[in-house]
Amino acid sequence: QVHLAESGGGLVQPGGSLRLSCAASGFAFSRYPMSWYRQAPGKERELVARISSPKGSSTNYADSVTGRFTISRDNAKNTVYLQMNSLKPEDTAVYYCHARGLDSWGQGTQVTVSS
Numbered sequence: 385q386v387h388l389a390e391s392g393g394g395l396v397q398p399g400g401s402l403r404l405s406c407a408a409s410g411f412a413f414s415r416y417p418m419s420w421y422r423q424a425p426g427k428e429r430e431l432v433a434r435i436s437s438p439k440g441s442s443t444n445y446a447d448s449v450t451g452r453f454t455i456s457r458d459n460a461k462n463t464v465y466l467q468m469n470s471l472k473p474e475d476t477a478v479y480y481c482h483a484r485g486l487d488s489w490g491q492g493t494q495v496t497v498s499s
Contacts, residue, residue: 393493406481422477
């Protein structure tokens with residue numbers, strides 16, 4: 385059974401940083417491209433970043449986070465990360481990880497950027 389567990393969210397001031405983690409289980413993690421999505425209140429879920437498999441040699445980012453966020457993966461730990469720097473209030477959302485091609489989502493982790 386596919387299981388994705390996001391963690392690392394919290395309340396941070398504008399300009400601050402957070403590192404999100406997503407622990408995966410129940411599938412061959414290294415074989416799957418992984419992505420981070422986010423959903424703000426009243427808005428649709430949007431793609432934030434994606435990373436290729438197996439080594440993560442290719443990454444892509446939404447224009448709104450390019451230069452501030454970095455996605456990475458550790459196949460030995462079945463974990464994908466999202467390093468978020470220079471956070472802005474508009475980054476406030478619930479963040480989810482997702483394995484491309486698998487219809488499963490975790491519970492998400494709340495990120496709130498506010499002074």
